[in-house]
């Protein structure tokens with residue numbers, strides 16, 4: 001085992017609709033039995049992961065590790081907290097215990113159980129470098145960081161309805177979180193209209209009169225396992241952008257069948273896809289936004305996106 005004096009744990013007991021408690025119990029028992037020094041910092045309210053991570057990063061000592069136990073939203077907050085701290089390079093360890101867990105799915109570590117992940121992390125001598133992304137809001141001058149994706153329009157409305165749906169809790173209890181997402185998706189099909197956006201990348205600009213799905217993504221998945229961008233890779237130092245034009249009727253059904261089955265939607269003429277180190281999206285109507293499954297509210301988004309790298313204690317093979 002590499003030298004570890006203490007593990008500072010950021011734990012969201014609400015993640016995975018409460019299922020993270022069983023993950024935490026396993027981790028806690030293991031650490032106690034192995035006589036590894038740890039301290040748990042439970043998130044007490046929505047958004048709490050940011051100040052906790054900031055404070056931990058600012059007081060980090062050599063041979064101390066920060067471990068996040070929660071879903072993608074908790075990891076997102078931990079990353080944002082570390083990035084605004086005096087020690088933004090502080091690596092993060094992560095054990096997924098949310099409902100979607102798209103980051104761990106994108107990294108292909110989702111199938112490993114919490115104890116397997118923990119034991120592998122404990123013997124790592126050095127953290128690994130993984131792509132995350134920076135989003136500079138050009139309207140507010142605020143910067144945010146994300147591990148999975150930022151979406152506006154269709155996808156974000158789906159997140160909004162999923163988060164506000166009572167069915168989410170029931171379906172999560174039944175371990176059918178993806179179904180909760182898909183059922184909100186069907187609702188949004190009737191409500192979401194197309195909206196105009198411009199995308200600037202390199203020296204080019206691409207205009208869309210009627211964009212429907214707009215997702216800047218670090219790896220393939222959103223919504224608890226839907227591969228919106230099978231080509232996205234979290235190690236290529238690029239961020240992907242997928243724009244789907246407003247479509248209706250059978251065109252919509254065919255495209256969504258491709259999206260939910262074999263991923264061939266990227267080749268469809270209604271779908272536009274780029275992989276770039278950075279790009280800017282200007283959205284010209286008020287739309288819902290989502291970041292790593294967390295609501296960004298309704299705005300006209302004007303965001304500069306950039307692929308950046310962060311270090312993680314994650315056993316990538």
Ligand SMILES: Nc1ncnc2c1ncn2[C@@H]1O[C@H](COP(=O)(O)OP(=O)(O)OP(=O)(O)O)[C@@H](O)[C@H]1O
Nearest residue numbers: 015016043044046047071072073074098099100101
């Ligand atoms: N004590 C708390 N009370 C209420 N909400 C909390 C508390 N602690 C954290 N949260 C909020 O819980 C939300 C969900 O967390 P998280 O995204 O980690 O889990 P999840 O939604 O189950 O997982 P995933 O994003 O992978 O689907 C976050 O928005 C976070 O701010």
